[in-house]
Structures are given as structure tokens and as C-alpha cells.
Amino acid sequence: MRITFPHMGNSYIAISSLLKELGLDVVVPPPCSKRTLELGTRYSPEFVCLPFKINLGNYLEAMERGADAILMAGGWGPCRFGYYAQVERDILRELGREFNMVIIEAPDSRLTSLLNQVRRMGIKTSWFQVWSAIRLSWEKLKAVDRLEALQHYWLPRVTDKGRCEKMIDAGLKAVDGCDDLRRMAEVVDRVERDLSGLERDVDNGSPLRIGLVGEIYTLLEPFANYCLERQLGRMGVEVVRDVNLTQWVNDHLFGGFLPSAPSLHATLSLAEPYLQYWVGGHGRETVASTVGYARRELDGAIQVAPLTCMPEIVAQSVLERVQEEEGIPIMTMYFDEHAGEVGIITRLEAFLDMIRWRKMKTGDTDAKNLFGSRCRFCQHEFGGS
């Protein structure tokens, strides 16, 4: 049996490691590409959300490479994600594929259910093997999160953005291939040292800081958000993102109790004045995080989601009040396979101009680039009306 799973950003590094260490034969789907999306879109319902289409493409491409089993998460509640696994399975069956599908009912289920399913597949693993497999993939998750955080910090601050991205990519590749806990930490430390040795962009000493919120897949999978984080980094913006892999695992598999990992449990209460209910997906996290970003004095927030995403639509309507009362500029971006990159870049640029313009107006002199507090052209004072 050769098992595969869908991509979500860099999560494959930890997932493939976990499955391999449990003794399974793993097929990592090729990285998401146009072809992945074309395959997925061809066989998906037209109006399903984008992650579904990419998932399906991942499976089809993995099957071309010999996969005959799929590991997928389940779910419940108002988000469509809860049906993904079942519908994907049925579509693939109708296409005549023969395979096994293992569905772990997340969020908030236990790792033990995965292990039991693994045992049922006839793989014999000792408890020690299980423990070290979990430990290794947990460390990989942490390493991936650290590398992503390093990218958020350094990309806007260095002049050679291409080198910076290459260093991060090399770090991710090294973590992927590493099975020694100590060496892994060294890899990330090394990347960090190399990054801090790059030439700094002196004109962008204190970059704008923009917080990202939204649906988790769109947040974490660059292919689904048109490489939003790197686009922003290259525009000189430091990205802040509360949602990440260790946070998700901690909050949904360990109830937020792992002391060494980030958690959104405490942040959730910030949503309270605006949204009192769990609305499915990451709707409440989106509102809570945005309020948190405003209190941490970030310069703005961008909400991302696949087109037609119900929980995020609810959150979006709530965010209008957050924007007004917390005084943080917010822009919402929906993505699907028809999105045009030109339009995305135009809106990102306009959003950043708007923030810089506003900062100038409020007398924050860190923001250079754009406008003075009076119109330089006709010398009228802004705010004269």
C-alpha cells in the first residue's frame, strides 16, 4: 500500500515524516501546479471552494505516481470542509480509481484514532516507534514554522529578496530530508545566521506590518493565495500570521495545552464584543486575530479565503465593525481558479498606499514614500473640509 495526502503549504514535511516513521510507504504529491488545479477543476463541482479542487488534483497526481491510499482529515460544523473527504472519495471512485481512504475526524479528534487506523492497515509499530515518529514530525512542524517566521521578518528587510527566498527554500528542503532532531535545529539556526548576514534595505528599516487572517488552507498554501506572503514581503511588508501549523496542531489535537507551542485559545476571547458564536471554519479566529492585531498596533490586516467560504463571509461582515472601532484598515481577498493576478497586485499595492498615506496624515514619520501632510501640489492642507 502506498499512501498519499493533500498538500497544505509546507505541512507535507511533517506529515510525510510521520507516516514514513510509522512504517508506511508514502507518496508525496508533486507540488501544486497549474496542472494540479486543471486536473482538480475538471472533476470537481463548479461551485465548490478552491481547496477542494486542489486536493483532488493532488490525489490524481499522486495516483499517477503509484499511490493507492489517501489520508485525509474530516470535520464537522458549518464549513464545507467536513464533506471534503467523502465527496472526494466518491468522485475518485466514479472515475474508476481503486484506493483506500483513511479519514481522521479532525478537528478535535485524537492522534490515537490515526494510530488505530494505521494498525488496522496491518502495519506493526511499537509504541516506542510511534513516540519517536510523533516527536520527529512535531520538531519538523516547529522548524517549518520557524523558517516561515524568519521569512516574514527578513524578506522585507533585505535588498536581495531572491537570495532570501532561496535560503528559506533550502532550509525547508534540509528539514524535509533530516531525521535527526539535533541536526534539524542546527539547520534552522544556520539559515537564521545566513539571513542576518544579507545586506539590509536601509530605506525600509521599520517596514509596515500587516496581519493575515482567514481560512487556514488559503492562508498556508501559497498556491491558493498567489504567493501572498512573498508578494507582500517583496513589497517591503512584514507579514504577521497567528494561524500556523504548530498552533493548529496544539489547539485542535491537544486542546491548546502544549506549553511549548502557540495557541489561539486565549486570543479567542477578543472576538467576544463582535462575535459571540462559533461560526464554523476559522470565522471566529479571524475576528479575534484581527482585534489582536489592532491592539498590537499592526498597520493593517488582510483577510483571505476561497470564494464562497461561508465562515469567512460571516467574519467579513463582522470585520467592518472591527475596522471602525479598533481603527485597523482591513482588506478582504477571495481566491478561486479564475482570479487574475494583475487585479490582486493592484489591490495589494493600493492597500499599502492607503496605509502609508494614512500614516503620513497621522504624523507617523516612519512612513516615507508617499504624501506629505499637505498636498504638495496645490499646497492645500489635508483635512481642510
Add this chain to the structure above:
Amino acid sequence: MQKIYLGVDVGSVSTNLVALDTRLQVLETVYLRTMGHPVKATQEGFRELQSRLPQFEVLGVGATGSGRNLVAAMLGADEVKNEITAHAVGAAHFHPEVRTVFEIGGQDSKLILLRDGVVIDFAMNTVCAAGTGSFLDQQALRLGIPIEEFGHWAIRARQPVRIAGRCGVFAESDMIHKQQMGYPTEEIIAGLCEALARNYLNNLGKGKEILPPVVFQGGVAANLGLRRAFEKMLNMEIMVPEHYNVMGAIGAALLAAESMKDRPSSFRGADFILDGEFETRSLECNGCPNQCEVVSIHRQGQVLAYFGDRCRRWDASLKSSKVVSRELKKAAR
């Protein structure tokens, strides 16, 4: 010699050039159709500008519009800005007290909110282009009415007919249906204007606070019928500035003027623009799974710029070693 700031807005439908003097007053404006050839349109526009202003020196160039990167490479622009910022700057220049800007162009429509002269929010159409210039052009052509008179027909109507305006294609079929039923053309056009105003406000104005003064600009602002429809729906006066159809270009010129201060312009000069043979090519990069479509602009066979590669390795290759270029050649299909 007349010193000018040049602003160029290359949109899907029209290409506009403006020349501002050093006091930032509008000297000349040129408005022409892009017709799918942004490079040619810019050359023509520049030639036209030259014929009207025989002697000038360019102090700074700003480019905006969906073709901004292409013409920026060709002109040597000092400032390249998105259309939203450019339009906001243009509107605030003539109407410092403006709080809402409606901009409807060839295929884009935008809503920009300003408070105290600063943009605080904006929206841009993303999934549907119903109600923008191209669609109105098409309908005017179908009805056999020159587009310039389209709006005047609308205000002659006694009572607008209700037209389904959510989708451009269905709006057209609904118009045809109303024609078959025998409604007068004026009333159908007036109905169309109302449907489009409704569509615009529903799509872009959702949850946004539209406060006067409202400035309406972009090519479609010439349509008096649409302006009236907005006024009726919002119950407030809608201002259309004198240079409504070139406000993006004016904004770009202003931004260039602002950014220049005392540094010299990178403007490439009239000979470079007019005498050169420009050509654009595209290729699919296979350097990584993103498979970006990379577009390049060439002059006399020499590459001026690359666009569309997310990692910018193509663009960077112009400044670096031959090894990189060879590596890229392999990546190109």
C-alpha cells in the same frame, strides 16, 4: 522650453496621456483607444502630444493602468502606480474635500472612500465587468447610437424600464426582450443606466458609507444617464470633473512630480519611444511549479523588461550574469 510632467494611463479600452506644467496645471490631454495594442497606442499618443506641444522637456513620468509596467519600461517611467491610488490622487487634486470617488473605466470599476484627503477604503470589481465601458460601447453599437449620445438618450426618457442588471449578458437579453415588447429606446437606455448604477452600488458599495461630495470619473462618467441614475439613487449631487476621462493619467503625473523632487527623470526620450520597433513576447517558465507566464518587451530585439514572474528571476537576470540567463533559457518552454 516648456517643462512638463508626463502622466500615462494605459487601460484596457483607452490610453491617456497628460502633460502638467510645473505649477501642476493641465496643459494638454490625449485620449485614444488602446485597441489591444498598448505600445502602439502609447506611441501614437506621444506623437499627438508632441504635435500639440512642439517644444518640451520632461521632468518626470508617471505610469498607471493595467498596462503600466509595459509602458513604464518603454518610456522610462519614474513612478509606476496602481490605478486606485492614481485616481484618488487625481480626484483629491481638483476636489480636496472629496469623500467618495466613483471610477468606471473600460473594464474596471472602483469605489474609493476618502476622509480628510486620505484614502480610507476602496473596492474594485473582481468577478464581473457588467456596467463598465466595454459593455456600454457594445450596447450603443447594437442600438445604433453613438456612445457620446447614449447618456442623453437616457435623460429624455419619461420613465425608465426595469432592466435586469446583475449580469452583463442577461442585461442584454433583457434589453432585447424589452425592445421586442415595444418599449421606446430612450426608456430602455434609461432603465439600463439605472440597472448599472444599482449593480455598481450593490457590488462595490456593499457596507461602505458613501458620503458627499462624490466625484464621478473615468470614461463612463461622460454618460449623463448614469450620473442622473446615481444622483436619484443616492439623493445627492454627483460631480464630474472637467478632465474626468484622464484622471488616472493626471494622478500618475502628480505622483511622478511628487516623487521627483530634484533627481533627474529616467525618461528615455522621444527618439527612443517613436523610432524604435517594439515587440512583446510571452513564455511559460518551467523553473518551478508555479509555471508563471512571463511577458517580455523588446526594442530592436533587445529585452527591456520582463513581467509576470513571481520570483522576479527573469527581471533580475537583466542585471546579472550570463549564467543566470542560460539557466533561464533552459527553464523556458
